[in-house]
Amino acid sequence: MLNHSVKLKIFLVSAFALLIGAIFKAVENDFIVVVADVLMVGIFLLAAFQVATKRERNPSDFFILQMVTLFYMLVVYRSPEVIYLWSYPLVMAYYFLLPHQKAISLNGVLLAWSALITYSFLPIEYFARYIVTLSTASVFAYSFSVLVAKQSEILKQQAQTDILTGLSNRRAMEAELVTELSRLKRYKGDSCLMILDIDHFKSINDKFGHAKGDKALNALANIVKQRLRKCDRIFRYGGEEFVIILPNTELQHGVLLAEYFRELVSHTELIDEVNLTISVGVTEMVVGEDWKTCFERADRHLYVAKKQGRNRTVSDKEDFLQIINGGVG
Numbered sequence: 263m264l265n266h267s268v269k270l271k272i273f274l275v276s277a278f279a280l281l282i283g284a285i286f287k288a289v290e291n292d293f294i295v296v297v298a299d300v301l302m303v304g305i306f307l308l309a310a311f312q313v314a315t316k317r318e319r320n321p322s323d324f325f326i327l328q329m330v331t332l333f334y335m336l337v338v339y340r341s342p343e344v345i346y347l348w349s350y351p352l353v354m355a356y357y358f359l360l361p362h363q364k365a366i367s368l369n370g371v372l373l374a375w376s377a378l379i380t381y382s383f384l385p386i387e388y389f390a391r392y393i394v395t396l397s398t399a400s401v402f403a404y405s406f407s408v409l410v411a412k413q414s415e416i417l418k419q420q421a422q423t424d425i426l427t428g429l430s431n432r433r434a435m436e437a438e439l440v441t442e443l444s445r446l447k448r449y450k451g452d453s454c455l456m457i458l459d460i461d462h463f464k465s466i467n468d469k470f471g472h473a474k475g476d477k478a479l480n481a482l483a484n485i486v487k488q489r490l491r492k493c494d495r496i497f498r499y500g501g502e503e504f505v506i507i508l509p510n511t512e513l514q515h516g517v518l519l520a521e522y523f524r525e526l527v528s529h530t531e532l533i534d535e536v537n538l539t540i541s542v543g544v545t546e547m548v549v550g551e552d553w554k555t556c557f558e559r560a561d562r563h564l565y566v567a568k569k570q571g572r573n574r575t576v577s578d579k580e581d582f583l584q585i586i587n588g589g590v591g
């Protein structure tokens with residue numbers, strides 16, 4: 263959840279603070295805590311090293327907080343009066359750093375252990391206050407983290423959605439293309455990328471106004487979406503340009519689908535009085551290439567389609583189109 267540089271700082275500050283604690287405990291001859299302290303310093307320094315060197319397998323926040331909780335349980339057992347108030351920041355750390363279920367489980371352990379330890383030395387009235395305030399802090403921390411999680415989910419959704427059509431946007435497209443190419447690399451097979459662009463859309467806006475242009479964009483998005491399979495993904499790349507990822511689809515079938523859309527659009531009055539045509543570029547996704555290379559190839563095909571007079575499909579292999587058109591004709 264936290265970015266690398268914040269994590270690195272937290273780990274280094276924690277290691278430093280624990281080292282100071284270890285020195286104090288050594289002076290007090292509490293060697294059990296010194297050993298635990300030094301172990302914790304080691305864990306934090308290792309975690310800091312792994313984050314700094316950007317290792318993929320850096321220790322999870324859950325593992326670190328489990329260790330911190332164990333450490334807290336030990337030191338609060340050894341010096342309860344000095345340590346027990348550290349339970350409050352620990353609760354905050356759980357909900358700040360962990361998913362809810364994991365935070366709740368550690369929070370439960372912490373509450374139970376803290377109650378057990380403090381019951382033995384706090385007067386009953388202070389004990390009750392401590393438990394009530396720690397429980398309240400836990401509930402607040404939980405509620406706050408639920409709220410933050412919901413809001414960040416909404417923000418993420420908004421950041422990846424095109425307001426006008428409700429389709430996923432360009433940002434989402436890049437991520438999906440990367441995913442599809444890595445899926446191809448692992449499982450092989452055929453997938454296609456299609457870019458679909460409305461012809462002379464500027465003149466639609468000029469003639470009928472922007473509001474009607476918007477409606478036409480929406481109508482086009484809807485008819486294309488309806489025809490796609492559930493596993494296909496459609497994005498509004500920008501303006502009057504749409505991108506479609508077709509998993510498990512050979513180029514020939516991708517071209518067939520593009521031609522179907524082209525025919526459909528050219529024969530449909532998308533909204534009253536507005537007739538459109540589209541140009542389409544289709545390419546096969548190649549195992550091992552990056553998404554930009556693949557996208558640029560499809561975009562080049564689209565450019566050629568525009569150059570050749572629009573209302574047509576261009577793909578990696580022209581003969582597919584001849585076969586299809588031959589068949590139609």
Ligand SMILES: Nc1nc2c(ncn2[C@@H]2O[C@H](COP(=O)(O)OP(=O)(O)OP(=O)(O)O)[C@@H](O)[C@H]2O)c(=O)[nH]1
Nearest residue numbers: 426460461462463464465467472475476501502568
């Ligand atoms: N109504 C509406 N128009 C948009 C939107 N986004 C982009 N446009 C318009 O789409 C038009 C795109 O124009 P161009 O890039 O020249 O392309 P074109 O007129 O379709 O010409 P070709 O693509 O070459 O066939 C511009 O007039 C933009 O203002 C939108 O969200 N709504």
